[in-house]
Structure formats: C-alpha cells, structure tokens
Amino acid sequence: MTVQTAAAPTARTTAASAGDDKNRIIIFDTTLRDGEQSPGCSMNLEEKLKVARMLDEMGVDVIEAGFPIASNGDFEAVREVAAIVRNATVAGLARATLRDIDRAAEALKGAARPRIHTFLSTSPLHMKYKLQMEPEAVLQAVVDSVTHARQYTDDVEWSPEDGSRTEPDFLCRTIEAAIKAGATTINIPDTVGYATPEDYAAIFRMVLERVPGADGIVLSAHTHNDLGLAVANALAAVQAGARQVECTINGIGERAGNASMEEIVMAIRTRPDAYPYHNDIVTQHIMKASRLLSSVTGFQVQPNKAIVGANAFAHESGIHQDGMLKHAGTYEIMTPESIGLTKTNLVMGKHSGRNAFRTKLRELGYDDIGDNAFQDAFQRFKDLADRKKELFDEDIVALIDDSVAQEYDRIRFVSLGVMAGSIGSQSAQIVLEIDGDTRWAQTGGSGPVDAIFNAITKLVPHEAKLQLYQVHAVTGGTDAQAEVSVRLEEGGKTVVGNGADYDTLVASARAYIHALNKLLVKREKTAPEALTA
Template structure:
C-alpha cells in the first residue's frame, strides 16, 4: 500500500477503532481491536487510527498493541492540543514501523467560546505549539480543526497555513456535527486550495459525520475539490448518526471511474468480511438496506428487476457481489463432512483459525448439522463469529430449559452457568420466556444493568434458521452490546445477554474513555 503523493490516489484513513468505538455500546477489548486492525491492514487500509491514548489505559494499550503487530499500515493515535496528550500518543505509537500523531483543536466561534473558552489568538498559538511538539516525536503529524465546517474562512486559512508551516503533513477538515451540504463542503476545500499559500506541502483530509445522511456525499465532494485523504469507518460506525462509511467511499470511487477517476489501496473483496467482523464484535447489526454490505444490497425481488437480471446482470447491478467479497449462500457442508473440509471452507470464507479454535468450532458445526437441514455460508460465518466473540468470557452458559406457552403460565427458565469457572444453577419466572431466562441470569449474577435493546434476526431463510440476537445493556453511563447465535432463539438470547454482561465486566475494570468529536 502507498500514501505517496500520487495525484489521483485517495488515502483511506480508518477510524473504526477510535471514532467508531464512541458509538453507544460499541466498546471493544484489546483482542477484538487487534483482530480488526489486522484485517484492516490485510484490506490495504493506509492509516489505522487505533485510539485516543490519553483517554484511558485501555485505549493506550490498544494503540500500543496495534503498533506492535501492524507493519504496513500507518498506526495513528489521537491527541488534543496539549503536551500531555501528545506525549502519551507518542509513547503509544512508539513500537510502530510507521506511526502518526493526530492532534486537533476546535476553531469555530461556537466551540472556541463555549467549549474551549479561549480567544482566537490563543487557539492559533495552540495550533503552532501542538504541531511543533508532535513533530518532536514523528515526521508524520496530522492536524484537525474541529468543527471545521462552521469555522470562519479567514481564521481557518490562518490556522491551516500555520499548522503546515509548523510541520503538519496532513490537514484534516472535519464536518464534526454533520452540518455541511456537499456543494458548500466542496467549495470549502476549494477555498483552502485557492487561499492557503503552502497548501501543496500537505495532504488535505476530510472527516464527515452523518447527522443529515450526507457524510459520504460530502467526502466525495471534497475529493473532487482536491482532498486526497478520507476519514471513515467500517459500516459507517460512529457516535450519533455515524461517520462516512468506508465501504461506500471505496466502492463509489471504484464504480464511478468515469466521473471520479481516483484510486484507493483497499482490496474490496475483503469488504463484507470486515463488515461482518465489526458487526459481530460491536453488536451493531447492519441494516438490510445498507449500501454495499446490507443483506438486500444485491437482492432483487421485483419481477421486472428479476427479469432484467436474468437477461443481463448489469441491468440492475452496478457492481458484482464478488467485488465486495460476497458469496451466495449455497449448501456447502453436511453432517458427514470432515474436519479438513470444514477447515478449508472456513479459509475460503476468510477465517484462518488455530487448532484449538478449529476443534471448538468444528464441534459446534457438528451440533448445528444435527439440527439444521441445510448449512449455508452465512451459518458458518455466524457460528465462527459467535465462537470467537466468546473468548475469555467470565460468564458462560452451560445448559438451559424453558417452559412456556399457553399451558405454562408464567413461563419458567432453569439455567446452569459458569461464573469464573464455578458452576451455578437457578430457576426463575418472568412475563415471557426471555424475561424468565434473563431473571435467572440476574439471580446467579446480580447486577443493575438495564436492558435497552433486544433484537432478533434470522441468519438465513427457513424455519430452522439460526437466530442472531443483539442485546444492549446500560449501567452507570456505560453502554454495551452483546450478540449470540443459535438455532434456538432462547439460547441465542441468553448467549447475547451474557456476552453483553461480559463486556460490562471489562468496562468496569478500565477507565471510561473520554469522548471526543473530530
């Protein structure tokens, strides 16, 4: 991959692990962040913003750990315009073969007055001081003007010129609150190229939020105007309405070469795999009609559409499913399939598991094959993702039984659970079978977390399809998502609930990250 100044190369800066994690409930542990970072590198992502090192010990360890294992992508740490932030970021990226410090400060009148309580001249001096300090640790320094789309043009030009003169090699213009329209945001980038005398000495970047649903449109308008780095996230993950979706940016550039003749280093065939991994780890289900990676993105139900597709796929498909790594759900394995065939199929789907993980996943595959008539690719993806998600869990489901229906009122659940390796049993009732099962868990593991979301979707079609359940819990300002998959919806529900509780336990053990908007 390359971040060289090729005229039409667009640098992809992925901030799933930093900005994406700020979505309520989307916290990830170190192992999960490492898995995502390694896949992003495999995809050809140029820069991975791995976290905000001063925000928490967990964020520092994530950036530091990713810096040790990622060798081709640039590893970036975020820092406010303070010496302590910058020095912490520098320490975190120290092991990286290619490290970047990304420092920022607000420049809009609203933010300077109410958030920073600083005068413009103080902010201007802070820009100079922070960039110069960051350059003491690395040659690769990015500077961002937070709330850039609402910043006065004269002041922005002064700050951008000063940041470049102080040593910034990338200048990022964020639409922090998703306020801009594509034409005005493109004009803002063009204005900088016209007015900042040393603009040619830095790459211009954009970071657009999706509050009005325009993050991708604004990013592409900026590229047309001369920006050559786009900051984005897998599945558009991020706080509030999210960020520009990496898969949409990349595929728009790849598909519309006639009007946007720009290239990226991303291997698009890994897009669906990345989407599924991020969805599984964060517990954020991808909506079916999501562009590029949604379940319906390549589905055609209208008779007119189906007729056109049979005659020529290009009548209603502007890109192929294979170009983003999507394979059709064909029957692939059965109950008599062996371990070797299972391992090879997983490799075909993009999973390379160790011996212990393969053994565990193969056992679950055999169990699934005993109860499900047909096993599809999506079943295997759900099975493996569900298996990997559960590593290092302190709370584990051993067995359960539910009595419900018109005869059994109120519904009753009986559970066996392992808590830190110790077996515990209980029975409880509830308003419904899910409520009874969750009440049983509360008896065995008392907690004050509130259920904010309970969502069920089928992994594939048919009455024997696996259910994939998402649960969101909130406790004392901390929010987590949990996921579980099983052919039995009740089992999947308890797995998801325990997955969320395990994530809460991790969150209790570390300082809550400081939220930032860039």
C-alpha cells in the same frame, strides 16, 4: 508481521510522499477510534488486534488505533496495534495538550510508521461554550501542540474540530499556523454532519487558494452521517483537492456514524469517470472485514446497507430477475466477487467433517478465526445439522459471528434449562463460566426470557437497564435459527450484544451474556473532555 497479498502494497504512501501521485487517495481508517465511540460499540484488546490485522491486510494506509489518554485499555490497544502493524501507518489521537501528546507518543513507540493526530475546536460555538477560550489562545495552542508533536515524529496530523462550522478567516489562520508548526496532514472535519457536498467542497478549495503551503501537505476529509451525506461529502472533498479520506468499516461511529469505507472505495472503483482516483484497498476483503466487525462489536449491518448489506446483491422483482438472467450488468453495477462474496456449490450437512467446514468458512471469508472459535462453531454446526433440514450460508455466518464474538469473553455460556408455558411458573436454570470458574443459578421471572436474564444477573450482578430486546430469523422456515439483539445501558454507557442459536431462548441468553461482556470492557473507559474530532 508482513502480510503477503497479491494486490496489496508492501509499503504504503505516507503524508510526506503523497504528493508524488496527485490522484492517489490515502485511506485513513478510524474504526478502532471514532468507530468504537459509537454508542453500544466496544472491543477488547484481542478484538481490536483482529480488526487491525484485517485493516492492514486489506490495504488501509493509516489505522487510527485509538485515543491513548482515554483509558489504560485504550493506551494498551494503541501500543499493541502499533507493535503488530507493519504496512500501514498507525495513528494515535491526542487533544492539544502536552500530556495527551506525550501519552500518544509513548503508545506509538513500537510503530513502524507512527502518526500523532492532534486536534482543537475552532468554531465560535465550540470555542465559547466548550473550550471557553479566546481565538488567539486557540491559535497559540495549535502552534504549541503541533510543535510538541513534531518532537516525536515527522508525521503529524492536525484537525480543527467542528471545522465545517468554523469562520473561514479563522480556519485559514489556524491551518496556516499548523502547517508552519510542522503538520504534514490537515484534516477538516465535518464533526456534526452539518455540511452539504457543495459547502464542504468549497472549504477545501478555499484552503488551497488562501493558505500558504496548503498545496504541499495532505488535506483530509472526515465526515459524519447525521444528514446521510457523509460519503457524498467525502467524495466532494476529494474532487475539491482532499487526498486523504477518514472513514470506518460499515460506517460505524458516533451518532449516525462516519463515512463508510466500503462505499467510498467502491464508488471510486465503479465510477472512474466521475472519480479518476485510486487507492490500494484490496476490495475482495471488504465483505470479510464487514463481517468481522459485526461479530466483534455486536453491530449488525442492516439488510439494505450499500455494498455489504444482505440485500445489496439480491433481486426479487420479476423484471430485475429476468434482466439478471440475460445479463448481470442490467441490474448490478459491480460484481459480488469484487467485494469478496463467492458463489459455491459446497453443500453442508450433518455428515460434513472439520475439513469441509473449514473450507466452507474460507469461501465465506472466515479464513483466520481462532481455534477456540472454530471448535465452538463446528460443534454448534453439527448440533444444528442434526435438527435442521437445510443449512444455508446465512446459518453458518450466524454461528461464526456468534462464536468469534465470544472467543475472548470473560463470561461464557455453558447450558440453559427453562420451565415455560401457560401452566405454572416460569423459571430458568443457567450454567456460566466466569473467569474460568463454572457457576449456576436458578430464578423465576414473568416469562422465560425474564427468568433467563434474572438468572444471569444473579451470577453477574449489575445495574444495567435493558433498552432493547429483538429477535429475528436468520433464514426462512420454522426450523430457522434465531438471532437475538440485546441493548443494555449503565451509567450513560450503552452496549449491544448478539446471540444466535436454533433455540430462541438460548440465543437470548447468549445475546445478554455478550452484552455483559461488552459492558465489562466499556466500564474501563473514561471519556476525556472534547473527545470528538
């Protein structure tokens, strides 16, 4: 598949050719790998393919598609992503073992531009307690793993896990060994988000000064946000010589997350005086990518999130509003249009047809949703329009996110009836479609929501514990849609589900069902030892 976009390149920079342009930053997206390791986040195959197509379309250079050895599902996902992505390099992660590398190579066979990304811990803490290996054995494993990976592809990336806490001399030794063995990209991860910008930049300067051959390969930054410094650290690394940045859409990832792609890209675009670098990201796709990821993972973006949060371009202060009316530049350092937010006068209501609805979706950045999701969203839009006086863009976004999220679900909501109130008992009757079969159940509970969840559990037995139930209004007014978030935990695995509807109880049922569908995907995954990088 070749994506034709005016601003997007048809052939992307590889590690081997990056040296031709000293100010070009390679954008390495690990949403499908490190991002999916975020507690509560999981994607099925079709959802991963949607995200991969989006990343390829927006100009990402390298898509880390997964960890093939982790599960059969991860292997299939990497293989399918490799088959459909034509512009970006597709990377598969592998520990420093021959079995992992062989599995990654097998998954990447169909890639137009494959990369094997292998890693091994190098910090004293990790070597002693996690690996239980002596430094010399680790050094030999680095050489063996990179050498083995080079048998499959010329594009090999190596990462010293917990690199920011590795002793400088040993870090330089391992990087030198990896380069001599054939690594074309060296990633130095701040695995636990411990570094400060000054610390992290100093590591890259040291490597360039002390390691023979470091100036002939690509140095990469992979930062975590445990101290809220992921983006700052990544940009500091770029200023110190890194020419690849590893990041995720919306900053999702393990623990506090990874560096946010949209923040890094827009910082470079907005402040060329401080960051005189460039990349090939089509920034007008940023909002669309953010919304797509939120809909398929169930992870909603907080309103005050930089670049893509609902409040990022909102101005409530009277002083700010006055300035904006006189000149937008008084309080906006970038335009909403630059990230794909468009202003529209197209009013939607109960008389709007399918063509008008589809046009509205395109304006909101949803121009490639599946037919099933479109039909479901359109019917729910018509139902909502019959009940709600005013329809806002936020209403339609909530409907689309909910419909897209459930497009490939094995468990699907059909209908719900609830008995509630202060007189008599509370009960719920629910109808679900499970793997194509329609089933129903009726149960009671200590309140309507409890009754609904009990009825769903009767049809889909599980041992998951409810950790979070949260409701908020999509817009203002008593006729606002409700958006519900549910977090479930089973056997140490956490999932998050979202649901939206003008009826809060229906939204609750949809959210719980969405979470259960995510749990079915999560059950297939087995995390190998030393999963992080």
